[in-house]
Amino acid sequence: MITRRSHPAGVSEDTLSRPRIQQAFRSAKLLVGCYAGLSALTLLAIILLRDHPDLVTDAVWVRATIVVATSLLMASFAARAARGHRRSYLRLRWASGIMLVAIAVIIMVPGAFPLWLKVEQGVCGLLLAGVVMSVNGREWRAAFADA
Numbered sequence: 422m423i424t425r426r427s428h429p430a431g432v433s434e435d436t437l438s439r440p441r442i443q444q445a446f447r448s449a450k451l452l453v454g455c456y457a458g459l460s461a462l463t464l465l466a467i468i469l470l471r472d473h474p475d476l477v478t479d480a481v482w483v484r485a486t487i488v489v490a491t492s493l494l495m496a497s498f499a500a501r502a503a504r505g506h507r508r509s510y511l512r513l514r515w516a517s518g519i520m521l522v523a524i525a526v527i528i529m530v531p532g533a534f535p536l537w538l539k540v541e542q543g544v545c546g547l548l549l550a551g552v553v554m555s556v557n558g559r560e561w562r563a564a565f566a567d568a
Contacts, residue, residue: 432505445560446503456548457492517552
């Protein structure tokens with residue numbers, strides 16, 4: 422009799438080791454990693470430009486801090502989901518979708534943020550759109566369907 426070891430969250434190692442599942446996990450982790458890296462670089466730029474109130478407003482500080490925090494959380498969610506944690510998968514789905522909507526709002530609201538931040542958020546939005554498509558794609562859903 423073959424026994425299949427399952428992760429405590431319920432995803433079997435057989436499922437997690439499938440090449441297509443592994444590729445889907447790698448892609449999402451790469452996109453989330455790029456999002457976290459870009460967010461951290463943006464916060465660094467804000468720190469360096471802090472003496473330029475036309476470029477760095479209070480709203481920019483708040484937004485950048487929130488983005489860095491959520492990007493780090495999403496990186497954690499992606500890593501844990503790739504190891505079979507169903508709750509982390511669900512958290513990644515929710516967080517990436519919510520942040521994508523928030524970015525769309527930031528870009529559309531006139532005058533609330535400087536153009537450079539809207540451009541940066543647009544790039545973040547493209548990365549997160551890839552994450553949203555990936556984690557809602559067939560491979561991810563199939564991996565967690567039985568969990």
